[in-house]
Amino acid sequence: MYFKDHPPPHIHIIKNEQNIVFSIQGEHLHGITKGLNVNKLRAIINRNEVLLEYNWQQMQGAGAFKKLK
Numbered sequence: 001m002y003f004k005d006h007p008p009p010h011i012h013i014i015k016n017e018q019n020i021v022f023s024i025q026g027e028h029l030h031g032i033t034k035g036l037n038v039n040k041l042r043a044i045i046n047r048n049e050v051l052l053e054y055n056w057q058q059m060q061g062a063g064a065f066k067k068l069k
Helices: 038-047 049-059
Strands: 010-015 018-023 028-030
Touching: 018 038, 038 049
Parallel strands: none
Antiparallel strands: 010 018, 018 028
């Protein structure tokens, strides 16, 4: 997640110099997912959806973020 990033709320996964983007609801938005365990990633996103939403809101301003579980 980047400070003051563009909507929709999303996260960036960097793997093998590839930028892969998923919404905080687990939807694949951009990038090649080859070699990425998408099911595991979606499980992590789903488990942390409330926290991701909180972090997204905080990072649109000058707030701080909390680590995922």
